[in-house]
Amino acid sequence: MSYCVHCGVELDDAARRCPLCHTPVLDPNRLQNGETPPSFPQRREEVLPVSKKEAGLLLTAMLLSAAVCCVVLNLFLGRGRAWSLYFAGAAGMLWIWFALPLFLRRMVPALRLTADLAAVGVYVYLISLDLGGAAWFWGLVLPLLGAAEAAVLVLSLLLGRPHSLLTRFVMVLCAVAFFTMAAEWSIDRYVRGTWSPAWSLVVCAICVSLCIPLVIVRWVPSLREEARRRFHI
Amino acid sequence: MAKEPQAKKWYRLDNAGILYSALQTEQYSAIYRFTAVMARPVEPQALRRAIQRTMPRFPGFSVCIRRGLFWYYLEPNRRSGPFLKEDVRCPCRPVRFQEDNGWLVRFYYYENRLSLEVFHALSDGAGTMVFFKTLLAVYLQELGVEMPWGDGILNVEEPPRPEELEDAYLRYAGERALPLRFPPRAYPNTGTPEPFYTLHVVVGTMAVEQVKARARAYGATVTEYLTAVLLQVIAQRQDRENPLHKRPVSLVVPVNLRSFFPSETLRNFIITVSPGIDPSLGEYTFPEIVAQVRSYLKLWADPHKLRALITRNVGFTTNRFLQRVPVVLKNPILALNYRLGGTRPYSGTISNPGQVRLPPQMAPHIDHVEVILGQATVPRSHCCVVSCNGTMAVSFAGTLKETDTPRDFFRFLVKEGIRVKVTANDPGY
Numbered sequence: 034m035s036y037c038v039h040c041g042v043e044l045d046d047a048a049r050r051c052p053l054c055h056t057p058v059l060d061p062n063r064l065q066n067g068e069t070p071p072s073f074p075q076r077r078e079e080v081l082p083v084s085k086k087e088a089g090l091l092l093t094a095m096l097l098s099a100a101v102c103c104v105v106l107n108l109f110l111g112r113g114r115a116w117s118l119y120f121a122g123a124a125g126m127l128w129i130w131f132a133l134p135l136f137l138r139r140m141v142p143a144l145r146l147t148a149d150l151a152a153v154g155v156y157v158y159l160i161s162l163d164l165g166g167a168a169w170f171w172g173l174v175l176p177l178l179g180a181a182e183a184a185v186l187v188l189s190l191l192l193g194r195p196h197s198l199l200t201r202f203v204m205v206l207c208a209v210a211f212f213t214m215a216a217e218w219s220i221d222r223y224v225r226g227t228w229s230p231a232w233s234l235v236v237c238a239i240c241v242s243l244c245i246p247l248v249i250v251r252w253v254p255s256l257r258e259e260a261r262r263r264f265h266i
Numbered sequence: 267m268a269k270e271p272q273a274k275k276w277y278r279l280d281n282a283g284i285l286y287s288a289l290q291t292e293q294y295s296a297i298y299r300f301t302a303v304m305a306r307p308v309e310p311q312a313l314r315r316a317i318q319r320t321m322p323r324f325p326g327f328s329v330c331i332r333r334g335l336f337w338y339y340l341e342p343n344r345r346s347g348p349f350l351k352e353d354v355r356c357p358c359r360p361v362r363f364q365e366d367n368g369w370l371v372r373f374y375y376y377e378n379r380l381s382l383e384v385f386h387a388l389s390d391g392a393g394t395m396v397f398f399k400t401l402l403a404v405y406l407q408e409l410g411v412e413m414p415w416g417d418g419i420l421n422v423e424e425p426p427r428p429e430e431l432e433d434a435y436l437r438y439a440g441e442r443a444l445p446l447r448f449p450p451r452a453y454p455n456t457g458t459p460e461p462f463y464t465l466h467v468v469v470g471t472m473a474v475e476q477v478k479a480r481a482r483a484y485g486a487t488v489t490e491y492l493t494a495v496l497l498q499v500i501a502q503r504q505d506r507e508n509p510l511h512k513r514p515v516s517l518v519v520p521v522n523l524r525s526f527f528p529s530e531t532l533r534n535f536i537i538t539v540s541p542g543i544d545p546s547l548g549e550y551t552f553p554e555i556v557a558q559v560r561s562y563l564k565l566w567a568d569p570h571k572l573r574a575l576i577t578r579n580v581g582f583t584t585n586r587f588l589q590r591v592p593v594v595l596k597n598p599i600l601a602l603n604y605r606l607g608g609t610r611p612y613s614g615t616i617s618n619p620g621q622v623r624l625p626p627q628m629a630p631h632i633d634h635v636e637v638i639l640g641q642a643t644v645p646r647s648h649c650c651v652v653s654c655n656g657t658m659a660v661s662f663a664g665t666l667k668e669t670d671t672p673r674d675f676f677r678f679l680v681k682e683g684i685r686v687k688v689t690a691n692d693p694g695y
Contacts, residue, residue, distance in 0.1 A: 040673060041680040042470065043687040052468050052690030053673035073467065073691035074353040074376040080463050083292065083362065 035060045047071040082138070089135030093128060100124040115163055122159040126152040143186055150182045172223040180215030184208045199251040203244050210240040277329065277340040280433045281583050282534035283387035287331060287338040288593075288600035292462075295360040295640025296386040297372075298650075300398045301379050303633045308375040309409065314350050316405035317373055321348070323422040324397050326431050326532050327388055330368030335592055340388075343368050350374070353381060355691050356465040358640035358663065361385050378633070380405070386534070391619030391637065392522050393532035396420060399622070406631055417625040427530070434529040435580050443578035444571070449611035452542065453504045453513040457666030459645040468672040468690045469636050469661045474621075474653045476684045484556045489618045490563060492651055492660065493517060493541055494556040499674035500613045501545050501555075516542030518608075518615040519563070523576070526569045537575055539566045540612060605643070614671070615639065615648045622654035634659055641665045647672060 035044045035058045037051035046069040050057045100121040107117035129152035134140055140148075154175065161170035188208045192201060217233035250256045279287060286296035321328050330343040345367040353376035361370060370385035382401065384394050396418055403419045415421040460466070474488075481491035501515045520536045529535055541562040543550050550558070566572070582588050588596065622635045634657035639648035647664035649671075662672035676686050 037688075040677050040688075041686075042676050043685065045687070045689045048689075052688055052692045053669050053676060055669075070377055072379075072689040073355060074379075075355050075691075076352060077356065078354040078359065078463075080359060082462075 045072050085135040085138070089132050092132040092135065096124040096128050096132065118159045118163055122156040126156045142189060146186060146189070147182060150178055154178050169223065173219055176219040176222075177216060180212055180219070184212045184215075197251065199247050203247050203251070206240040206244050206247075210237040213237060275341065276332075277326075277431065278433065279338055279340060279387055280435050280534050281579050282390070282435070282536065283340075284337065284583060285600060285604065286385070286387040288597040289604055289643070290361060290363075290385075292360055293641075294643045295358050295465075297358040297361055297383050297640040298386060298391070298394075299357050299381055299383045299636075299638040299640075300394060301381040301636040301638070302398070302402055303636065304378045304380055305631050305633055307377055308380045310350055310375055312408035313373070313375060313380065313405050315408050316401055317348065317350060319408075319422050320397070320401045320404050323400065323420060323424070323426060324430075324532065325426050326393070327371050327384070327397055329370065329388065331363050331370060331385075331387065333363075333593060336589060336596075337593055338387075345369075348373060352376065353379060356463055357381070357467065357638055357691075358383060358465060359463060360640070388534075389532055390520070390522070390534045390536045391617065392524060392536075393534070395619060395622060396532055399624070399628075402632065403625075403628060406628060411627065411631065413627055414625065418623060419625070429530045430532045432529065432531040433533065434523070434527065434531045434535040435576055437529070438523070438527045438573060439577045439580040439584075440573045441577070442574055443581050444574040446578060446607075448606050449516070449540070450514060451610045452516045452613045453500065453508070454610075454644065454646065455500050455503065455515075455613040455671065456645050457664075457668035457670075460665050460667060465641055465663055465665055466667075466669075466690070466692065467638055467661060467663045468669065468688060468692075469638075469659055470672070470676045470679070470686045470688050471634060471657050471659050472679065472684050472686045474656050474658045477658055477679075480682050480684060484553060486556050486560050488653075488658075489519070489616075489651070490556060490560045492618070492649075493519060493563075493616050494552065494559045495675060495678050496614060496616050496649055496671075497541070497543055497555050497559065498550075498552055499671060499678060501543060501550065502674060503670050504545065512544075512546040514542050514544040514546070514611075515613045516540050516611060518612050520615075520617050521566070521572070522620070523572065526567075526572055537572060537579070539563065542613075609643050614646060615642070616651065617649070618651040620652070622652060624655065629655055633657070636661055638663045649675075 034046070035048065036042065037044055037054065037056055037058075039054045039056050040051055042051070042053065044051060044058060048058055100117075103117040103120035107115065129148055133148065134145065157174050157178075158170055161167055161174070185208075188204060191204050196204070213233040213236040214230070217230055218228050221228045221230075250260050290296055325342065328343055329340040330345075331338055331340055347367045348369040348371050350373045353374035357374075366372070370388055372383040374381040374383070380402070382394070382398050384397075389397070399418050400420045400422065403413045403415075404422055407413045413419075477488055477491070481488050484491060484494075486494070496517060497515055500517075504512060504515060518538045518540055520538050523529070523535045523537055524531075527535075539562070541559045543555055543558055591599075617637070617639060619637055624632060632655060635652050635654040636659040637650045637652045638661045639650050641664065642648055645664060645666035647662040647666065650661045650663075652659055660675075662675070676688060679686050
């Protein structure tokens with residue numbers, strides 16, 4: 034019979050340390066008594082993570098059947114126009130968004146984001162094919178999607194690390210400013226052929242004017258403490 | 267031999283069962299475990315026969331869960347099982363409705379330990395206690411011990427009675443419901459979570475008489491006394507960790523409604539109340555905490571109030587709009603509701619299924635009984651108290667690495683002069 038010298042509780046004969054404070058048990062008599070079976074079993078049950086493949090297959094079957102039905106119908110109805118591409122493309126995009134993560138459990142978030150945006154890009158490309166809009170796709174949509182991916186990717190990488198609320202807010206504002214600039218650049222290049230920043234500068238100015246005081250508050254301890262005191266919840 | 271349940275093809279879940287089914291994920295376990303520590307090592311063959319004889323008498327436990335469009339429901343499980351297994355280190359593994367042939371009860375044995383695990387959607391502690399005692403009696407019969415029926419042990423030769431499957435919540439729900447309120451956020455008392463499917467269990471056993479004597483010294487019952495001890499140790503932990511911004515410390519305490527509303531149901535018939543203290547108002551001495559818990563629990567021992575609480579809880583199952591919301595949409599709503607109203611306002615749980623009264627023929631064969639609760643939605647310890655044969659077992663189970671709460675709890679009891687023996691499933695053995 035052993036007792037924990039810190040907790041004062043009696044310990045199990047098989048205990049090598051106190052389960053409450055982890056103090057080792059030093060009982061010379063126990064060596065003479067031999068090994069005592071532990072009170073609780075020590076066998077670990079192997080538990081596999083839940084498989085989501087069934088749900089993925091079901092979703093795949095549903096989307097595939099919808100897409101195939103539309104393509105077959107297109108062969109008989111409205112043959113002059115490839116309207117079924119809208120539905121097949123949407124089904125493909127939904128498959129990338131919702132079914133693919135069910136099959137690939139450990140998909141890197143950056144890869145998933147890229148795949149999701151690529152799916153959007155392909156879908157819009159199919160629409161542009163039907164509408165004869167290759168110019169606006171390459172000149173406008175693709176740069177916008179690229180800018181969105183860059184902004185969200187960098188932001189998600191930065192926000193994935195521990196940061197204060199103020200720092201996070203500053204990062205989001207910077208991302209908004211970057212995307213706005215990129216959007217106006219893409220639109221100007223497509224419409225006028227040259228970049229003449231206007232409205233995006235207004236948005237950027239607002240973001241910067243919000244960021245500067247936040248950065249100052251973040252880095253000056255006395256201000257940070259004052260803000261914490263005044264805005265505590 | 268008991269007959270199969272006659273005409274009943276499926277069962278609606280009671281309102282507690284609906285909640286537990288909606289919450290069930292890989293990160294939460296609504297499974298709890300009853301363990302009898304026997305005087306002799308468990309004989310698996312005899313236990314297998316006992317399970318086969320006992321299960322048909324309890325149709326409420328011989329079910330699997332199915333998902334309908336609007337609600338989950340239970341139906342008799344015709345597949346083979348439930349199977350007796352060798353026990354594992356981490357008990358109360360979260361249930362997966364499609365695995366284990368759909369069984370929602372599990373049986374384990376290890377050395378002298380005979381364990382039963384039950385999904386909370388089927389039954390509460392009082393209902394499971396009847397099932398467990400009957401199983402133990404049949405097991406002892408299989409070993410050749412003369413064991414009479416009665417004393418909370420059901421005759422497995424008789425058919426099940428309809429009142430055992432009653433949804434008592436619906437029977438006792440009244441007209442007026444208490445308004446829905448979300449209490450303020452409490453000190454969470456959480457810690458560092460362990461990896462996938464690790465549950466730390468610490469069990470302290472002590473003499474019931476010693477605990478009763480200390481509780482009497484404060485003018486309290488055992489439940490009130492132990493609740494106060496747990497509140498005190500959690501408040502002290504908050505003092506150490508966050509002395510400047512103190513939150514309320516509050517516990518979930520299940521109340522067996524059978525004490526207030528007569529019912530023979532073996533399904534869920536409990537409700538939770540939440541005694542607590544607010545350390546931001548000043549420091550509480552231990553006798554003050556006991557007095558606070560005592561007056562709070564007395565205030566809630568009012569059938570009118572409890573009926574209004576039942577009515578409120580039953581309200582969402584009878585609400586015509588919610589009834590028509592598909593279960594896939596209802597589950598996240600219930601989970602959010604549980605997070606706001608069932609997790610954030612509390613610092614822990616203490617459950618006391620009560621005293622396990624054994625007939626004289628059974629008592630020499632059972633040393634004591636332990637009850638362990640499954641993992642919470644957050645890494646936090648759940649406490650459960652049960653007494654049997656003059657021994658009280660207080661268990662703490664949780665997925666967190668830190669042992670502050672059980673350590674301070676048992677140290678407090680030792681300082682009070684109670685002799686405590688501690689065992690754990692920790693791998694340090």
